[in-house]
Amino acid sequence: MRRAFIMVQDVVMVLVAVALSLVLSRSDLSFGALSTEGLVTWAGIVVISHLLFRYCGLYTTVWRFASTPDFFNILKSCAILTFVLYAVSLFVRSFQPVAGLNERQFIVFLLVSFTVISAPRLFYRFLRDGASWGVLSGKADTARTKQALFVGRLGEADLIIRFTRTAQPPDHTIAGIMATEHGAPLGTRIQGVPVVATRPRLIDVLEDYASGTKSLDLLIFGSGAEHEIEEYSELVRVARHADIAVVQFAGLSQLGQEGKLVLDAVEMETILRRPTVPSDIERIGAFVGGKRVLVTGGAGSIGRMLVKRSLELGAEAVLVADNSEFGIFQLSQYIDEKHHDRLKVRIVDVADRRQMTRVVTEFKPDIIFHAAALKHVPLLEENWESAIQTNVFGTLVCAEVAAKCGVAQFVMVSSDKAVDPTSVLGMTKRAAEQIVSALHGTPAGEPGGRRASTKFIAVRFGNVFGSNGSVATIFQAQIEAGGPVTITDRRMTRYFMTVAEAVDLVIMSAADAASRPAGQDYAVYMLDMGKPVPIVEVAETMIRMAGKSPYTDIPIRFTGIRPGEKLHETLHGEDEELVELSIAKIFGLSTDVAQWSDVQTALAALQQEMKSQNKAASLAALAGLDRAKKARGATPQEVIPKTAGQAT
Numbered sequence: 001m002r003r004a005f006i007m008v009q010d011v012v013m014v015l016v017a018v019a020l021s022l023v024l025s026r027s028d029l030s031f032g033a034l035s036t037e038g039l040v041t042w043a044g045i046v047v048i049s050h051l052l053f054r055y056c057g058l059y060t061t062v063w064r065f066a067s068t069p070d071f072f073n074i075l076k077s078c079a080i081l082t083f084v085l086y087a088v089s090l091f092v093r094s095f096q097p098v099a100g101l102n103e104r105q106f107i108v109f110l111l112v113s114f115t116v117i118s119a120p121r122l123f124y125r126f127l128r129d130g131a132s133w134g135v136l137s138g139k140a141d142t143a144r145t146k147q148a149l150f151v152g153r154l155g156e157a158d159l160i161i162r163f164t165r166t167a168q169p170p171d172h173t174i175a176g177i178m179a180t181e182h183g184a185p186l187g188t189r190i191q192g193v194p195v196v197a198t199r200p201r202l203i204d205v206l207e208d209y210a211s212g213t214k215s216l217d218l219l220i221f222g223s224g225a226e227h228e229i230e231e232y233s234e235l236v237r238v239a240r241h242a243d244i245a246v247v248q249f250a251g252l253s254q255l256g257q258e259g260k261l262v263l264d265a266v267e268m269e270t271i272l273r274r275p276t277v278p279s280d281i282e283r284i285g286a287f288v289g290g291k292r293v294l295v296t297g298g299a300g301s302i303g304r305m306l307v308k309r310s311l312e313l314g315a316e317a318v319l320v321a322d323n324s325e326f327g328i329f330q331l332s333q334y335i336d337e338k339h340h341d342r343l344k345v346r347i348v349d350v351a352d353r354r355q356m357t358r359v360v361t362e363f364k365p366d367i368i369f370h371a372a373a374l375k376h377v378p379l380l381e382e383n384w385e386s387a388i389q390t391n392v393f394g395t396l397v398c399a400e401v402a403a404k405c406g407v408a409q410f411v412m413v414s415s416d417k418a419v420d421p422t423s424v425l426g427m428t429k430r431a432a433e434q435i436v437s438a439l440h441g442t443p444a445g446e447p448g449g450r451r452a453s454t455k456f457i458a459v460r461f462g463n464v465f466g467s468n469g470s471v472a473t474i475f476q477a478q479i480e481a482g483g484p485v486t487i488t489d490r491r492m493t494r495y496f497m498t499v500a501e502a503v504d505l506v507i508m509s510a511a512d513a514a515s516r517p518a519g520q521d522y523a524v525y526m527l528d529m530g531k532p533v534p535i536v537e538v539a540e541t542m543i544r545m546a547g548k549s550p551y552t553d554i555p556i557r558f559t560g561i562r563p564g565e566k567l568h569e570t571l572h573g574e575d576e577e578l579v580e581l582s583i584a585k586i587f588g589l590s591t592d593v594a595q596w597s598d599v600q601t602a603l604a605a606l607q608q609e610m611k612s613q614n615k616a617a618s619l620a621a622l623a624g625l626d627r628a629k630k631a632r633g634a635t636p637q638e639v640i641p642k643t644a645g646q647a648t
Contacts, residue, residue, distance in 0.1 A: 003059055007050065010058070010117055014049040014081070015042060017113035021105050024112070045085065052081050074118050082110040146172035149209060151202065151235065152180055152222020152249070154190060160220065160249060161191045172218055176209075178202050180222070180229055203231050203238060210242035221248040233541050241547030279504040280583070281313075287511035289314035294365035294407075296350050296398055297372030299327025302413055302464060304334055305503045306369050311339040313507075319344040319363045321356070322372065350394040353401065360405045367409040369506060370398050373429070375415070380424040381563045384615055388606070388622065391428035395435050396603065403439065403454050411510045412436045414460040414524070416495060416569045423564025427622050433458045435603075437523035437593035457513045459506045460589070461527045462495025462569060471535060475542050483554040485539045488561045493532035493568050501527070508583060522579065522588030526571055598624075 053059065056077040086106045148164075150157050157177045164174055176196035179186075186198050197205035209216050219239040225232060225248065239246050293310045297303040298320030310318050320343070322328055328345045335343055344363070348355040350372045360368075373391050374380055380387040395412060402410040417426035418433050440456040465472050471494070478485045497505075509525035516522075540550040548554045561567070572578060572589055579588040594602075602624035609617040 007059060009120060010053055011046045011050055013116040014045060014113060017109055017116050018045060020112045021109035024108050044088070048084060048088075049081050052084065053077055056080065071118055075114050078110055078114045078117065081113065082106050085109070146217035147175045148172045148218035148220050149176050149178055149196070149206070149216065150174050150220045150222070151178040151229070152225050154179055154181060156222040156249060157193070158190050161193055175216065178205060180225065202229070203234055206235055206238050210238060210244060216244055219244050219246045221246070223249050233544055237544035237547060240545055280508060283511055284504060284507040285313045287514065288367070288507060290316050291366040292316050292364060293318045293367045293369065294321060294360065294363060295319070295369045295371060296321045297370070298322050299324045299331050300371060301499060302502055303369070303371035304331055305499045306371060306506065307331065307343070308335055309503045309507065311335065311342060315342065317342045317344060319346065319359070319365065321346050321348050321350060321359055323347060323349050351389050351397055353397045356397055356401045357404070360401050360407065365407055367411065367510065368398065368402050368407050370395060370410065370412040373413070375425060377417070377423050377425050377564045378562045384424045384618070385610065385613070387424050387428050388610065388618065391425075392431045392435070392603075392606070392622070395432040399435060399439055399456060406453050408453055408455065409510055409514060410436070410454060410456045411506060412458040413506060414458040416460060416462045416571050418460065419570045419573050422566055424619070425564065427619060431622055433460070433524060434594050435599055438596040438599045440523035441593055442596045455513050455521070457509060457522065458524045459509045460524055460571065461497055461502055461505060462529050462571065463497070464499055464502050465496045471538060472542070475539055479543055479546050479548070479554055484557040485543065485554060486557050486559050487535050487539055488559055488565060489567060490536055490558055491567050492535045494535060495529040495532050495569060495571065497527065497529055505586065508586060512581060512583060512586070522590065523593060524589040524591070526578070526587045526589055528585045528587060529571065532568060
């Protein structure tokens, strides 16, 4: 109805423009306005103008969000209409003279038609941009509108100001702009909002606002500001210390009749200052869409996000296999209710072959994401039996069941701890990688080998920020308790990535492996995670983001390296060659792997030693899978002394 009204309005305005152009040019036509010739002329003008305006796209624009290009389109449409009408008039006058009609009327018609057609739209924009719309429509919000400062580029400021004014009811008002461009004009205004600060005085101005006014409620960063502004983390600290909420502009959504800004809460992972790895949504969606997906460890941090992502990408059904009853309960709260009909859960132990065989046989998955693992370094040094049982034999059981049941894809979530391992966690993850790599390289049809339809890969990456038990969650709890924040060593560094990156990497790696023929694929995939981040910087930044000062408000205590920990992690070993793929920031790893027969020999020795509950002997047997060349060049017992000494 609204569009039909605008169409009728436009043709009426065109007729008004014709009449005004004749009046303003003081012209008298040789036929009457209501004569047969006159009515045919007006009808022809209505039809021509309506068809031209539709062709030029005047009725596909949402005019509450109209901008300069939209009004230029009106000018272009009026110019085309003027030219067409002029051409028609020349054609008519070639066989029937019409007195009182010349080029002057058409020039006036162009100017008048643009004015009268643009005016209602411009007036509508004016009403919707200001508080007058709420008053006129009787929807004025009596609650106080939140006051916000915007920090970012002027182009984004223009967009955000426009959208905050069109929101009904208005969520907040932009009180000032803190421009990040060098040389931005201080004191000038964008849509009436002043530029109150430019670099390098962003922090000083924000402190003035925070201490000098009680009405500032929100600080909005432009997209990518964390990578463009050196003072980013300090601006966050100042805002949070003054109880000012901090968000970041992430784009627009629902751009139909209800345009809306997307403002994301600023979390610690935003401060990591490493561009996130872009996701090829189309490719991973095509890979997961319509498939049946099983996620082991689906109640954990990575597993939970894998479940959610698979459902969002259109998986036919997702089954969670996890031994944590409470974790599965939390998962059901985490997943959107609209996906619950496609979500299934089973409380099982991944190392129980009978249970896993039943689950896989009944569910018939196309893809298994194996994320089940124990991962806390100091705890696993003491609980080494549980680590081996879950991380090693759990992986073995799941992989062999996948092969036996003909699952198309088996993807194991690995860790940078598997590279040159010095901890129980690292050794078990390395062994799990070797199991998957050996099955990956085993020709189909060999005794104990994989089936032709099953592809085995492992995906290796660093720490996932914000996952259960990660440094971020530990630091957050310590900061909330008033400190101290404990760090094992001032020199310690780690690679970090977001949960979203980790999950999309796992799916993208699986999609790439599925598209490659046998012999041209890779057993292990790895993400280029940029530079490692000093843990002490993470702690200091989190303390500042909480509105506190490190070492003053919240002390930082260094406790010494714990058993099994490294100062610095690496993502690949010296004997592993990185292979660039056609996927940004993702590599394949080319390396020698153990033969499946060697893996079976080492695992048999490991099982035997575990029966005696001898930690040193068990880890020594586990070390037989530490390096492929050791596993092939000697028996596990021959490599025990050196590796066992390192492990203990």
